[in-house]
Amino acid sequence: MTDLLVEFLKEYSYPILFIWSIMEGETGLVMAGILSHTGDMNLWLSILTAGLGGFTGDTIYFFIGRWNRKYVYRKFKNQRRKFALAHLLLKKYGWPIIFIQRYLYGMRTVIPIAIGMTRYPTSKFLLINFLSAMVWAAVTILLAWTFGEHILHLLHWARDYWYIALPFGALIAGGIYYYFHKATQKVEKKILHNPKSPKEG
Template identity: 60%
Template structure:
């Protein structure tokens, strides 16, 4: 079993890509054949039928939108909030483990294909060197670094078991921090969503402004951290 595991690890990225394509094909097929009318109703039906599976894969891709949907479905009773947190955490954990092993067993290929990301890799190494394991715990909240940091840690000799343990705890915290507030304030969020549906012409620019502001804030915060770490190094 161990020999098989070692043989499979170098192909982690390819296995992940094939699995993702297969899953998306499965979703597309079931979405098309859902026994309800309208794309919105079809999507809701799909979430209720395969909610935990979709949540797991969505969380592998580090998608907060999937966690928000899980919170809303938990609020109306379609999902169990504790199980949703557990599944989402496992998905986030699995995704970062994939990125970690891509770096661990594909060093030459990673450095060659991600040549344009060298600056971010260097920054990730500086963060790990200066702050140690807390970086593994907080990288999910660092805009533009969420994929880079697990890969860059994989490129080092960092202990794989230690990374896995911290990664798992971090993933469950990430899931809980996002899902629980949405589950608790579900009624208020549904009112906002209903308003947005009725006034989409106003909701779209507001969403763009709000989303852009959030991205700008985290991007600026990440750059400040990068500058501080380099100045102190």
Template identity: 55%
Template sequence: MDFNLIDLMKEYGYIILFFWSILEGETGLIMAGLFVHTGDMVLAWAIITAGVGAFVGDQIYFYLGRFKKKYVIRKLSKQKSKIAYVKFLLRKYGWFVVFIQRYLYGLRTIIPLCLGLMNYSPKTFAIINFISALFWSSIIIVPVWYFGDKILSLIAIAKEHWYLAIPLIIVIIVSITVVVKYKQRKLIFKK
């Protein structure tokens, strides 16, 4: 049998979505929203599956921080400023940080790890994390499902006119290069 990613998603969509949501998420949610739009998945089940996957992923990080403190502290030794920032956010905003942590770029995995390190209440974390995970999966899957026709037509146009992406790729590469050079220069001047 010759399977590609689309065929695998159609056949094992919920299983793939669950594990994808544990690891990363947004790309899988977009795919799930499109599959809901085409009728290959059911909206409620896609939202629940992705939400439970995201919940499980964050719980793993939380308990890793809680029970493997030395290992996590060693791994996060270069992230001291982020850890301090998480502590500041938690003191200032409390439980709301748990709710929005999956939207905070660069802190998404560090927050559950830090909360585990800080002996945050497992019950409180689990409840807020579960609600947040379902909310997160809903706010991505539902719009993709609703605007599925427009998204699919844009994908078709992109496939047909792939060469238009070349200037965009060049801009992205140049931007990344400039940012990396800037950060390297900043580090040199700090020393």
């Protein structure tokens, strides 16, 4: 799977990275960082492409919330709790929530849609979203570029010893999922039961 993704990025390069970034998958950014490390992609053009993709994705979600509320209510009717949490986070913390929403497990799609459903200024959202997307792309790709050689060694090892890497990787992924799931639940309980200090903007 990894080899296929690498070859795919090598062949189609920046358009694939742009589309992958719209879906906000860090895997594509890591691969772009590695390919930049090997000289198959340009580092700064990769960051720009990924940043624009991330910006485009969240902007689409924002305008879905702003222009098609009926669709949102119908499509996300089972996630009303998350939408309520997103609105409370925006009221409580303001614009920093827009900036960090890419790092909030389970809320990356919900938050821009929920903000679109409010009267939050479009121009302000677009500016913060753009800066957030560029930072997200730069940090992820630069880390992969910096540690490219180590990541490549790890990938080669995982390919040769997949029978060891597979359960080990599953254990790590499960631990990360459990940690962020519990952290998100704690935040939900805290905010939903104590929605104080409102401050939109």
